[in-house]
Amino acid sequence: MKLPNGLKRLVIVALVMAFLGCSEDQAVVIEDSSDRRIVRFDVASANVYVVEENGHRLMIDAGNPGDEARYEALMRRSGIDPATINVAILTHGHIDHAGTAAFFQERYGIQIIGGTGDQPMIEAAGDVDLCPTSITAQLLHMTLKGKQYPAFQLDRGISANGGVVDLAEFGVTGKIIPHSGHTPGSMVITIGSHAFVGDLIRGGVLQPEVPATHFFMCNLEENRRRIAEILALDGIQYWHPGHFGPFPRSAVGQYLTQQLGD
Ligand SMILES: [Zn+2]
Numbered sequence: 001m002k003l004p005n006g007l008k009r010l011v012i013v014a015l016v017m018a019f020l021g022c023s024e025d026q027a028v029v030i031e032d033s034s035d036r037r038i039v040r041f042d043v044a045s046a047n048v049y050v051v052e053e054n055g056h057r058l059m060i061d062a063g064n065p066g067d068e069a070r071y072e073a074l075m076r077r078s079g080i081d082p083a084t085i086n087v088a089i090l091t092h093g094h095i096d097h098a099g100t101a102a103f104f105q106e107r108y109g110i111q112i113i114g115g116t117g118d119q120p121m122i123e124a125a126g127d128v129d130l131c132p133t134s135i136t137a138q139l140l141h142m143t144l145k146g147k148q149y150p151a152f153q154l155d156r157g158i159s160a161n162g163g164v165v166d167l168a169e170f171g172v173t174g175k176i177i178p179h180s181g182h183t184p185g186s187m188v189i190t191i192g193s194h195a196f197v198g199d200l201i202r203g204g205v206l207q208p209e210v211p212a213t214h215f216f217m218c219n220l221e222e223n224r225r226r227i228a229e230i231l232a233l234d235g236i237q238y239w240h241p242g243h244f245g246p247f248p249r250s251a252v253g254q255y256l257t258q259q260l261g262d
Pocket of ligand 1: 092216
């Protein structure tokens with residue numbers, strides 16, 4: 001049967017959505033060393049990370065609204081009581097990264113940290129223009145338009161002008177790098193040899209560990225420039241995106257070379 005292109009894309013989007021809806025929740029240990037333990041919690045293909053170091057716990061990103069109990073269950077299965085998490089750093093304010101922030105803040109008193117550049121987005125509870133980067137993204141956009149997450153206030157805003165923030169104040173060895181690119185208030189978190197990059201780049205359903213351009217981006221050029229900046233950092237070997245991944249540094253380098261050549 002030959003389907004018109006538009007319909008074919010709709011079918012692809014429906015299949016992707018169905019896959020995301022029924023993909024199994026999983027916890028993956030990324031590092032378990034004498035220095036620290038890092039676990040990735042994947043619910044409906046939205047990654048949340050928890051970093052443990054010297055008895056301190058830090059969460060990166062917060063997934064989609066409605067998935068609170070699924071993240072909680074995964075954390076408890078990995079021996080993490082959410083009440084012992086001190087702070088959650090949002091890589092940006094989109095719905096699939098800030099969606100459960102209100103819950104974790106209210107229920108467990110977790111301090112929420114985000115970029116001040118995304119303050120308008122957080123005030124709009126995620127309902128903002130997403131700037132689709134492809135036709136498939138436009139179709140995905142139709143399913144997201146008007147969706148909002150439960151409102152919350154940042155306990156602390158990180159300004160892009162304030163420079164890098166040392167995570168030592170939260171008991172963890174690493175940095176928050178304010179990094180407008182995917183959104184004005186995006187931030188990258190570096191810990192050891194790992195960079196947690198939010199939606200600066202993404203993996204896909206069929207090729208989880210192959211870097212691809214994220215579906216929604218308002219300034220592609222700025223985003224590429226930011227990817228190059230993180231690639232230039234010494235000691236970062238692994239990239240951990242908001243969706244799928246991880247990527248070795250070399251794979252991101254290849255992705256960027258190919259993008260700049262297009
Ligand atoms: Zn995003």
